[in-house]
Amino acid sequence: MEKFETLTAVAVPIDGVNVDTDQIIPARFLRTPRKQGYAGFLFHDCRVDQQGRAIPDFALNQAVYAGAGILVGNTNFGCGSSREGAVYALRDYGIRCVIAPSLGDIFHNNCLKNGVLPIRLTDATVAALRDAIKARPGTRVTVDLPAQFVEFPNGERHKFAIDALNKRCLLEGLDDIALTQRHAGEIAAFKEAYKRRRPWLFQPAPAGR
Amino acid sequence: MAQPGREEAQDSVMRPRTLFEKIWDDHAVLALESGETLLYVDRHIIHEGSATPFERLKDAKLGVAEPAQTLGTADHYVPTTHASKDLFDNPEILRMVQQFEANIAAHGITGFSLGAPDQGIVHVVGPELGFTLPGTILVCGDSHTSTHGALGALAFGIGASEVAHVLATQTIWQRRPRTMRIALSGHRSRGVEAKDVILAIIGTIGSDGATGHVIEYAGSIIEEMDIEERLTVCNMSIEAGARAGFVAPDDTTFAYVRGRRYAPAGQGLDQALHAWRGLPTDAGARYDRTVDIDGARIEPMVTWGTNPEMNATIGSRIPQPAEMPTAAKGNAATQALHYMGLAPGTPLRDVPVDIVFIGSCTNSRIGDLRRAAAIARGRQARVTAIVSPGSAAVARQAEAEGLDRIFIEAGFQWRRPGCSYCVGMNGDLVDAGKRCVSTSNRNFVGRQGKGSRTHLASPTTAAASAIAGRIADPREFAAA
Numbered sequence: 001m002e003k004f005e006t007l008t009a010v011a012v013p014i015d016g017v018n019v020d021t022d023q024i025i026p027a028r029f030l031r032t033p034r035k036q037g038y039a040g041f042l043f044h045d046c047r048v049d050q051q052g053r054a055i056p057d058f059a060l061n062q063a064v065y066a067g068a069g070i071l072v073g074n075t076n077f078g079c080g081s082s083r084e085g086a087v088y089a090l091r092d093y094g095i096r097c098v099i100a101p102s103l104g105d106i107f108h109n110n111c112l113k114n115g116v117l118p119i120r121l122t123d124a125t126v127a128a129l130r131d132a133i134k135a136r137p138g139t140r141v142t143v144d145l146p147a148q149f150v151e152f153p154n155g156e157r158h159k160f161a162i163d164a165l166n167k168r169c170l171l172e173g174l175d176d177i178a179l180t181q182r183h184a185g186e187i188a189a190f191k192e193a194y195k196r197r198r199p200w201l202f203q204p205a206p207a208g209r
Numbered sequence: 210m211a212q213p214g215r216e217e218a219q220d221s222v223m224r225p226r227t228l229f230e231k232i233w234d235d236h237a238v239l240a241l242e243s244g245e246t247l248l249y250v251d252r253h254i255i256h257e258g259s260a261t262p263f264e265r266l267k268d269a270k271l272g273v274a275e276p277a278q279t280l281g282t283a284d285h286y287v288p289t290t291h292a293s294k295d296l297f298d299n300p301e302i303l304r305m306v307q308q309f310e311a312n313i314a315a316h317g318i319t320g321f322s323l324g325a326p327d328q329g330i331v332h333v334v335g336p337e338l339g340f341t342l343p344g345t346i347l348v349c350g351d352s353h354t355s356t357h358g359a360l361g362a363l364a365f366g367i368g369a370s371e372v373a374h375v376l377a378t379q380t381i382w383q384r385r386p387r388t389m390r391i392a393l394s395g396h397r398s399r400g401v402e403a404k405d406v407i408l409a410i411i412g413t414i415g416s417d418g419a420t421g422h423v424i425e426y427a428g429s430i431i432e433e434m435d436i437e438e439r440l441t442v443c444n445m446s447i448e449a450g451a452r453a454g455f456v457a458p459d460d461t462t463f464a465y466v467r468g469r470r471y472a473p474a475g476q477g478l479d480q481a482l483h484a485w486r487g488l489p490t491d492a493g494a495r496y497d498r499t500v501d502i503d504g505a506r507i508e509p510m511v512t513w514g515t516n517p518e519m520n521a522t523i524g525s526r527i528p529q530p531a532e533m534p535t536a537a538k539g540n541a542a543t544q545a546l547h548y549m550g551l552a553p554g555t556p557l558r559d560v561p562v563d564i565v566f567i568g569s570c571t572n573s574r575i576g577d578l579r580r581a582a583a584i585a586r587g588r589q590a591r592v593t594a595i596v597s598p599g600s601a602a603v604a605r606q607a608e609a610e611g612l613d614r615i616f617i618e619a620g621f622q623w624r625r626p627g628c629s630y631c632v633g634m635n636g637d638l639v640d641a642g643k644r645c646v647s648t649s650n651r652n653f654v655g656r657q658g659k660g661s662r663t664h665l666a667s668p669t670t671a672a673a674s675a676i677a678g679r680i681a682d683p684r685e686f687a688a689a
Contacts, residue, residue, distance in 0.1 A: 016544075017537050018416050018516050022653040027634045031286070031301045034261050045655050050641060075537070076417035079450060080653060081632075082352040084261070084369040102420050105452050106352055106366050113370035163384055164243030176370075177269065180378045183239060183247060187380055190238040190249055198235075200473035200481040201251055201345065202277075 002115040003173035004145055007096050009069025011141040012059050013130040019073060020080035021107060025089045027081075038085060039092035060093075064138040068093075072130050072141075073100035075123065078107025087114045097143050099150065101126045112166050113176065117145060119160045128152070145170060225491035228457050229388050229423050232363040232488070236346050238380055245382050250278070251345035252362075253375050254331045255318070257283045257309035258634075259350060262373035263316075273316040274379040280340050281313045281320025284330045285351075285634050288323075289597050289624035299636065316376075321601075329600020329626045332356035332570035336440060337602055339469025343458035343485040348375055353570050353650060355446040358455030359439035360462055361488055363423070365453040386452045387497035389422040390490075393430035395505030400684040402580070403438035404572055404648065404667035406430060407445045408510035408520045413502060416518040420450035422498065425490065430504035431456055436465040437574045444571045445650050448517040457489035511557055511680055512652045512665040514545035519652075521557060523670065523682045529553045548654055549662050550642070557680050562664070563643040565594040565675035566657075568624075569631035572648035572668045573599030575606050581672040582612040584686045585619035591678030594621040595637075597629040621675065633658050646674040 016023075029041040046058050054061045060068070071090065077100035078086060087110045090098065096116055101123040103111075111118040121129075132153050133139055142151040145167065149157045169176060180187075195202050226234070238247040255262075259281075266272070273279060286302045306323055313320035321328040327338065331349050335341040335357055343361035348354060350372040357364035367381065375381055391410060411418070424446050431439065439456050446454025456462075463482060466472045473481045512520040513527050519542065521528065530542035530553065546553065551560065567573070567581050578598060596616050598604040604626060607613055613623045629637045631649035633656070639645045641660025648671050652663035666674070669683035676686065 017541055018518075020516070020651075020653045022651070022656050026655055026659065027632050030258065030634065031305060034264070045659055050660060076420065076450060079416060080352065080447075080651060082350060082366040082368050087368075102417055102450075104450070105420065106368055109371065110368035113368065163245055165241055165245045165382065175269075176382065177271065177374050177377050180247065180374065180380060180382070186239050187247075187249070187378065191379075194236075194249060198251075198344075198484070200477035201342065203473060203477055 001113070001169070001173045001175060004096060004115055004117050004170040006142065006144045006146070007069055008140050008142040009096070010065060010067055010138055011070040011072050011129070011133050012065040012068035013133045014059060014071060014073045014077070015130065017075045018079055019077050021078055021083050021086035021104070022080055024078065024086040025083065030083055030085045034088060037092050038088040041085070042089040042093045062137070069095060070097045070099065070141050070143065071095050072126060072133060073098060074126070075101045077103050079104035082106040082110070084110045084114070087111050087116055091116055099126060099129065112169065115170065115173065117143065117170060119143070119150060121150070121158055121160060125158055225494040227388055227490040227494045227496060228361070228425055228455065228488055229363065230494070232344055232346065233385065235344070244384055246385060247380050248346055248383055250348055250375050250379050250381055252335070252340055252342070252347040253279045254335050254340070254347070254349040255279060255281045255372065256285050256331050256351065257287070257305050258285045259312065259369070259372060260305065260308050261369045262350070262376060263312040265370070265373040266376060271377045273318065273376045276317040278379065279318045279376070280335065281309065281318050282328055282331055282334045283309055283322045284626070285628045285632065287627040288635055289627045289629045289637060291625065302635065326601050329602065330570045330573065330628060332440070332444065333573060333599030333603065336360060336436070337469070337600060339466055339472030342466065342472065342481070343462060344488050348381060352447045353444050355451065355454045356440050356444040356570055358443040358446070358453055359436055360466065361455060361458030361485065363453055363455060366447065387422045388425065389419055389451070389498040389500065390425045390427055390496040391500045391502065392428040393426070393502050393504035394428050395430065395503055396433065397430055397504065398508065400509055400669065401507050402509070402667035402669060403434060403441035405510045406504065406507055407442045408512070408517065408665065409507045410502065411445065411449045411517045412510070412520045414449050414500060416448065416516045417450040419446065422451050424449070424451045424454040425496070426454060426456050428504065432459065435576065436461060437576045440574065441571055445517065448650060458485050459489070509667065509670055509682060509684065511646070511670060512663070513549065513551060513557060514542060515548055515652055515654050517650070517652060517665060519545055520665070523557055523680065525557060527551050527553050527555045527557060558682060560664070560680045561644070562646050562674050562679060563592055564639055564645045565590070565592060565671050566630040566645055566647040566649065567595070567668050567671050568597030568599065568629050569649035570599065570628070571650045573597060573603065575603050577648065577668040578603070578607050578612050579610070581668040582615045584669055584672040584676065584683060585621060586615045588619055588676045590620040590675040592675055594675035595624055595630065596621050597624040598626050600626050630657055632656070639663070646671050646680060
């Protein structure tokens with residue numbers, strides 16, 4: 001996983017509430033092997049109309065937001081389906097940080113596994129950030145993970161919270177499987193004791209049909 | 210590093226605990242001071258959308274830690290029009306199913322591919338085979354995994370990277386969620402289904418009303434439900450943003466589990482029952498939030514917008530965006546109604562429909578099909594109507610009861626099991642601008658196909674709407 005330390009990038013505002021992962025990537029693209037790249041699928045049906053023309057109103061179609069690295073969303077961003085393709089699409093497009101008042105739980109976790117920093121700030125703070133970006137489209141925002149703050153275009157700094165383990169994985173680009181495997185002894189000891197007190201869960205399974 | 214193993218769990222035995230706390234404590238391998246807990250996973254269900262996680266294992270030269278605790282079934286991409294792989298018309302899907310078969314075979318995982326007698330939707334197959342058990346932690350790479358909470362399991366959806374992590378380690382890192390108790394008092398009125406109950410709950414608390422929480426559903430309405438109905442309620446927990454949703458196991462649960470293929474039997478069952486009876490929340494245990502709903506007032510519901518929160522009683526009119534509680538919700542309603550092609554103030558029952566879908570992990574079990582068939586019997590669908598049973602076992606049971614004949618004679622299509630029109634990954638799609646009454650769980654923009662318009666409803670409302678050719682109140686269609 002690519003490390004995340006600090007990022008200064010163009011921030012793109014996405015205004016809608018409850019933007020679900022079906023919007024971020026429609027299901028029909030999920031058959032695509034991961035290694036082929038997902039950038040072109042990001043918000044596909046919001047960006048392109050039925051006739052295949054770009055929808056000019058959609059922020060990601062505006063030249064001023066080209067190369068955006070930060071997405072500033074609204075309440076419950078990334079709700080719905082667990083599809084990790086939503087994060088692949090953001091990541092492959094170049095988005096490394098998503099800021100919103102609240103995020104879908106699974107989407108939040110999927111971001112962390114792909115080197116995308118999910119940040120939750122209050123409703124009013126995020127609304128102010130969206131307004132600031134829209135007032136000066138193309139403006140850059142800084143995100144500092146070690147110090148845990150977002151610096152707004154006006155210089156204001158807003159602290160954000162992140163779990164220590166997630167922070168470390170992002171900062172060091174750590175693979176969570178490798179990290180967990182350091183606890184292999186504890187997992188094995190747990191399983192042994194667990195099996196003794198919950199033996200019915202480990203009965204040999206009959207063969208499937 | 211704190212070690213909340215059995216010792217601590219025993220020390221705290223006198224402190225009243227919720228169902229959630231009991232399951233969580235029982236599975237905590239270790240907890241970091243920073244708040245993350247490594248949980249042991251009892252049961253993991255995979256489907257054919259798991260190519261990326263298996264590729265990740267291969268790249269890291271890792272195996273599957275506990276294949277015997279893993280179960281696979283093909284559902285997301287499989288065709289519902291025919292069961293034979295020879296008839297595949299989409300080489301991409303054929304490749305995915307073949308890859309799934311190869312992956313489970315290579316790792317010694319029991320799994321059911323297209324045409325297998327146990328194949329079906331992950332959240333239908335797990336409970337029906339007794340793979341889902343009370344008190345367990347169950348995960349699956351699908352957001353509707355909360356379904357399994359109906360049996361008193363802590364069950365939640367995970368992403369592809371987490372699927373790889375569970376395959377490799379049989380554990381998952383989680384931050385402790387908050388708890389929410391939703392109590393539904395009273396008794397269901399005539400014609401009110403479990404689907405109506407959960408839509409009413411989501412309408413009450415909102416699409417993000419339970420974000421960061423695990424919901425425990427309780428009260429007389431829930432206690433009176435059979436397991437299939439509880440599966441429907443728990444299924445849509447994610448549509449309120451919840452991490453998971455569950456119901457404390459009771460005698461209804463135990464009777465359901467007993468005798469299923471992977472459920473404990475004999476002495477194992479006795480031991481299990483003893484433990485399971487201790488799972489319900491202790492008197493005096495505290496929740497982070499409680500919500501009380503008068504269940505007797507719930508009526509048949511239908512959605513009018515583009516998320517499940519945007520719903521109303523079937524006898525009502527499409528709401529005015531200006532009357533929404535916040536400006537953001539008003540704007541969202543305006544956009545939703547534009548997408549849905551609906552005008553505020555229109556009676557929902559006047560809305561014509563083009564297609565009806567009965568199926569999905571929410572509503573495709575035998576009880577759902579029996580109730581829908583009771584309405585279809587002796588009548589004729591005016592619009593395209595499709596029934597996709599949740600599993601091959603449900604299909605066999607329905608066919609043994611003659612439900613397939615009832616549907617076919619009423620002009621419905623009787624399909625094979627799979628996720629089908631709920632997510633459209635297999636090509637079962639609603640055309641742009643067409644309106645579908647669907648028993649599935651998401652009415653998102655484009656969910657059933659680009660430009661499709663979805664109205665979520667119960668199986669009886671869906672069947673009644675197929676007969677009427679418009680959104681219809683199932684109470685007007687007493688069994689013929």
